[in-house]
Amino acid sequence: MSGSVAAEVAVIDSATKQYGRLTALRDFSAALRPGEIVGVLGPNGAGKSTLMRLLCGLATATSGSVMVLGRPMPRCRCAVLAEVGAMIEAPAFYEHLSARENLRILAGYYRHVPAERAQRVLDLVELSGREDDRVGTYSVGMKRRLGLAAALLPFPRFLILDEPASGLDPEALVMVEGILRREARERGVCVLLSSHLLAEVARICDRALILRQGALIADVPVAPADSGWIEIAVDRPAAALELVRGLRNAPDAKLDGGLLLVQAGSADPSELVTELVTAGHRVSRVSPHTPTIEERYFEVLAERASAGGGGS
Amino acid sequence: MIHAVRTELRKLYSRWATLSPYPLIALTLGLVAWNVSKLGGPIGLAPEAGIVTFFPLLMWWLLGAFAVVAAAGSLGGEFELGTARTTLVTPVSRGRFLLAKFIACVVHVLCLVVFTAGLSQLVRWALFDDLRFGLLAGTEGAYDLLRPEQHPVEVLSGAGAWVRLALCYGYTACFLVALTALSLLVAAMMRHTVGAISVTAAIAVLEWVVSSVEPLAHVRPFMLVDQARGWLWVASGIVPVERVLAGLASMTGYTVACLVCAWVSLARRDVHA
Numbered sequence: 001m002s003g004s005v006a007a008e009v010a011v012i013d014s015a016t017k018q019y020g021r022l023t024a025l026r027d028f029s030a031a032l033r034p035g036e037i038v039g040v041l042g043p044n045g046a047g048k049s050t051l052m053r054l055l056c057g058l059a060t061a062t063s064g065s066v067m068v069l070g071r072p073m074p075r076c077r078c079a080v081l082a083e084v085g086a087m088i089e090a091p092a093f094y095e096h097l098s099a100r101e102n103l104r105i106l107a108g109y110y111r112h113v114p115a116e117r118a119q120r121v122l123d124l125v126e127l128s129g130r131e132d133d134r135v136g137t138y139s140v141g142m143k144r145r146l147g148l149a150a151a152l153l154p155f156p157r158f159l160i161l162d163e164p165a166s167g168l169d170p171e172a173l174v175m176v177e178g179i180l181r182r183e184a185r186e187r188g189v190c191v192l193l194s195s196h197l198l199a200e201v202a203r204i205c206d207r208a209l210i211l212r213q214g215a216l217i218a219d220v221p222v223a224p225a226d227s228g229w230i231e232i233a234v235d236r237p238a239a240a241l242e243l244v245r246g247l248r249n250a251p252d253a254k255l256d257g258g259l260l261l262v263q264a265g266s267a268d269p270s271e272l273v274t275e276l277v278t279a280g281h282r283v284s285r286v287s288p289h290t291p292t293i294e295e296r297y298f299e300v301l302a303e304r305a306s307a308g309g310g311g312s
Numbered sequence: 313m314i315h316a317v318r319t320e321l322r323k324l325y326s327r328w329a330t331l332s333p334y335p336l337i338a339l340t341l342g343l344v345a346w347n348v349s350k351l352g353g354p355i356g357l358a359p360e361a362g363i364v365t366f367f368p369l370l371m372w373w374l375l376g377a378f379a380v381v382a383a384a385g386s387l388g389g390e391f392e393l394g395t396a397r398t399t400l401v402t403p404v405s406r407g408r409f410l411l412a413k414f415i416a417c418v419v420h421v422l423c424l425v426v427f428t429a430g431l432s433q434l435v436r437w438a439l440f441d442d443l444r445f446g447l448l449a450g451t452e453g454a455y456d457l458l459r460p461e462q463h464p465v466e467v468l469s470g471a472g473a474w475v476r477l478a479l480c481y482g483y484t485a486c487f488l489v490a491l492t493a494l495s496l497l498v499a500a501m502m503r504h505t506v507g508a509i510s511v512t513a514a515i516a517v518l519e520w521v522v523s524s525v526e527p528l529a530h531v532r533p534f535m536l537v538d539q540a541r542g543w544l545w546v547a548s549g550i551v552p553v554e555r556v557l558a559g560l561a562s563m564t565g566y567t568v569a570c571l572v573c574a575w576v577s578l579a580r581r582d583v584h585a
Contacts, residue, residue: 056401059582078403086401092394096326105322108315109402150398 008067009034009158009190010055015064017050017214024050026214027064032190034157037180039201039222040194041297042211048194049089051211052160055192056086069157082110085156087164091147095136099127099146102135103153110154121149126175140167148176152183159183161193165200177204198294208293210300218300222293229289230269232260235282243279244272261289316408320416324386333378333424340374341431378424379488380512383417383495388505396503397583406578414496414571421488429481483559490563491516493570500574 010032017025025047032038040048053059054066057074066073068080093102103118122131125145130138135146144167151159159180165173181204183189195201201208202222210218234240237260244253244262251267253260262272273283291299324330387410390396399409494515499508522528 053582058397058400078405081401082403084401088397088401090394092398094323094326094395095393097323105319106398106402108319109399109404111403147398154402 007034008032009069010192011065011067012051012054013065013067015051015054015061015066017047017054017059018062023214025054025061028211028214028216029064030209030216030219032158032192034190035184035188036206037184037191037193037204039205039208039293040192040211041198041201041208041293042194043301045213046211047214048211049162050214052086052088052162052192052194055160056084056088057081058088082112082154083157084160085151085154085158086160087144087147087151088160088162091143091150093135093143093146093150096134098132099135099138099149100131102146103150106150107153113154117153118149121152122146124152124179125149126172141169141172144168145172145176148179152179155187156183157189159189159191159193161191163195164193165195165197173200180204198292198297202293205293208297210297212301212304217304218296220293220296220300228264229261230264231256231285231287231289232262232269232272232276232283233258233285234260234276235284240276240279240281243276243281247275256289256295259289264288313408313412316404316412317415320386320412321419324382324416324420327385329385330382330420333374334427336374337424337428338431341428375421375424375428375484375488376491376516377513379417379421379491380495380509380516382420383413383492384499384508384512385505386413386417387496387499388503388508391503391583392505400583407575410496410500410571410575410578414493417492417496418489421492422485425481425485425488486560486563490566490570493567493574497570497574497577500577 008031010030012028012030015025015028016023028047028051040051042048050059054061055068055073057077057080060074069083071080073080093099094105097105099122100118103122104115107113107115107118119128119131122128125148127142127145127149130142135143138146144164148161148164151161161180164176164180168176177200180191180193184191193201193205205222207219207221209216210220232240237255237258240260241253241255244250244260244267247267249267251272252263255261262269269286273286276283390399400406491512495508495512498511498515499505502508502511
C-alpha cells in the first residue's frame, strides 16, 4: 500500500474498526484513484457505512491507517474535508430552514466556497424552483438530491456517497448518475458510493469492492470481462454436463443458471457442439462467458459462504 | 468563527422553543405585577402574598431552565436529527463547532437576563413610579420588593445599590453561562436533548442538596447552585463584595472545565447514525 500515497485519493491500510465486541470493519485495505467511480457492495451490516465514516473522519479506526488526499484521518480532518464532499447515511438538514439556507450554512464552513455556489449546486440537482421551500416539506428523494448538492458544494476531489440512489425516481437516478460521471471524467473526482442497487453499480462504477461481515472479500472490475469460460445454451443442460464430463480429455465444466459453462482452452468449442448435437441436444448459442457484476457479487458471496463464511 | 457563531444564532432563533421564554417571562412578571397591585401594600404581610412571592422564585429557576433547554437542545438536537453528521463532514473543527454553540447560547441567556431586567424595571416603574432601585430582577429582587420590611430600601440607597444591582445581574449571567457550559458538557456526552436536560437538572439539584448539608459546608464555594444562590443576597447587601469575586472566579473555572471536557468528549468519540 505504501509508495504511491500522494497519487491516490485515499489509501486504507489494514483498517479495523471495532464497536465493543463487534468488528464492523476487519483488516480492510484498498486504494482509490482519481477519476474512478468505485462501488461498495455488501449485505446489510457488511461495514459499508463504517468504511465511509472512517474516510470522512466521523470515526477513528481501532487499528490500521486511513489516508485521504495524502493526509491521515481523522488527525487532519479539517484540511482533508475542505476538499471532500460526503453524504453519510440518510442526509439530515434543518427541516425548518429552506434548502438554500441549509446550503448557505454549510458553504460558510468552507473558506473557498462562495455563497452563490449554493444556487449552482441546487440547479445541478434540479431543485431550483423549490430551493426556498422548507426542507421539512421535501420528499425522501428530494432530500437525497439535496444531500448530493451539499456534497458537491466544496468542488470536491473526493466524493463519498452512502446510497445516493436510495429513494430516487428513475429520472432523478439518471440525473444523479450523469452528475457523478461528469465529475469523475471531467474533473477527475474520485467517487466512492455504496449501493444495494447492483444495476446502478454496473451502470456507473469502474470497479466494486465487495464486503461481507466487515472484510473485503473481492475487488472486481465492473465492466463485463472475459471470465475464461465459454457458455453454451443447450436444452437439458444437466444431461449435457454429464455428457461433457464423460468425454475423453473432459474439460472443466459446470452449470450456471441453465447454461453450460466450459473452461476455455480446455476444449475446442466446435468439437463440443458436434458431440452435443450428435447426442441429440439442441444448441442455440455458444459465446464467451462475461458475468455481470450481479452474477459476480452472488458468486463471490457464495464462494465465501462455502469456504467457511464471513470475512475472517 | 464569526460565520459559525452567526449560524448557531440563526439556528437557535429560528426555533420557536428559543423564543418561548420571552412571553413566559413577561407573563410571569405580569402576574407578579398584577398580584402586587391587587393586594396593595404592605404586601409581605398579606396572607395571599405567598402566591405572589412564589412567582419570583419560580422565575429564578425558569431562567436556569431556559438556559439548560437551549444549550442541551442546541447540541443534543444536532445528534438526534443527524445534522451533526452533515455539519461535521465539513471542515469545521469540533472545537469551533462547540465554541460557536456556546457563544450563541451565551448570547441567548444574556438576552434573557437583559429582557428580564428591563421588564422588571418597567414593572417597578409602573407600580411605584420609581426607577431608582430597579432591584426587581424578576427573581429574588421581587421578593425584596414584596417584603420591604426584610430588606429596607435604605440598604440599597445611593451608588452602592446600583453597584449591587449590576453585580446581581452580572452574577445571574455568570450562573446561567456556567449552567450553559454544564448542559453542553452533558449533551456532548449523552448526545440526546431530553437526557441532557434531565441529567443537568439532576446535577443542579444534587449540588443544591450537597451545599445545604452542613458537614459539607467546605465544598460550598465549588457548588454552582450555591454560588448562584449567593447572588440573591449580594443585591441585598448580605454577602460582602469580596465573596462575589471568589464566586465569579469559581464560576469561570466551572465554565472552562465544562467546555474543555465537552470538547474532549466531542473530539474523541465517533459520530454515529
